[in-house]
Amino acid sequence: MELYTYYRSTSSYRVRIALALKGLAYQSLPVNLLQGGQRDAAYVAVNPQGRVPALRTDGGDLLVQSPAIIEYLEEVYPQPALLPVMAEVRAKARGVAAIIGCDIHPLHNVSVLNRLREAGHDEGQVSDWIDHWISQGLAAVEQLIGDEGFCFGDTPGLADVYLIPQLYAAERFNVDLGGFPRIRRVAALAAVHPAFASAHPARQPDSPAQ
Incomplete structure (x- = not known):
């Protein structure tokens, strides 16, 4: 498989975690978002939305959007499972993933932040925006996950795949995580x-640390 990715993209990070948890090998194909690689014609031909991640399967199919890619991996490579056995717990894990993937991450995506800047908001206002939405979302997640182990059990699963990249973003944006002991346990x-x-x-x- 081939993964179009960017080292700091939290949605790409999710897919990398899912691949690693399932022990699946892939070739990393970095797309430099800071240099506009997502807008290059060659990449837009891969993903018309011009975003990462995108996954080319062993069969040659091109998949986009991290939730769809992760669902594909879970269906085609069911072991080890990312979702719990009990239907109710699976729904809870999906709920936490949706809070992060639908309600937190999109609101601090670089495209949204740039639109705020273009609308005349200064960096202090942009920082307040980021802090508000990440803190509000994580406060909900804190109440929804379990008291022991990972989010929903002794082994990591879908909720953890979403949570850990979001915490990476929170730290990048200097969001205070002190009030989230359950989340810090999972981290x-x-x-x-x-x-x-x-x-x-x-x-x-593609990380500068390498």
Whole structure:
């Protein structure tokens, strides 16, 4: 498989974690968002939306949008599973993933932040916007995840795949995570898990840390 990715993209980070948890090999194809690589004609021919990630499967199909890619991986490579056995817990995990993927991340996407700047908002107002939406969303997640282990059990799953990249973004934007002990517990477990470590932005071939 081939993954079009950007080291600091949280949606790309999700897919990298899912691939790593399932032990799936892939070739990383970096798209430099800061240099406008997502707008290059060659990449727009791959993904008409001009965003990352995009995954080319072993069969040659091109998939876009991290939720769809992760669902594909779960369906085609069901073990180890990212979703719990119980239907109710699966729904809870999907709910947390949706809070992050639908209600938090899109509101601090670089395209949204640039539109705020273009509308005349200064950097202080942009920072307040980011802090508000990330803090509000994580406050809900804090109440919805379990008291032990990862978000919903002893092994990482879908909710963790979404949560850890969002925490990376929160730290980048200096959002205070002190009031979220459950979330910080999950973060500590992920920090020593090899799949999360291998997917971390600092470990990617296009990272300045490399």
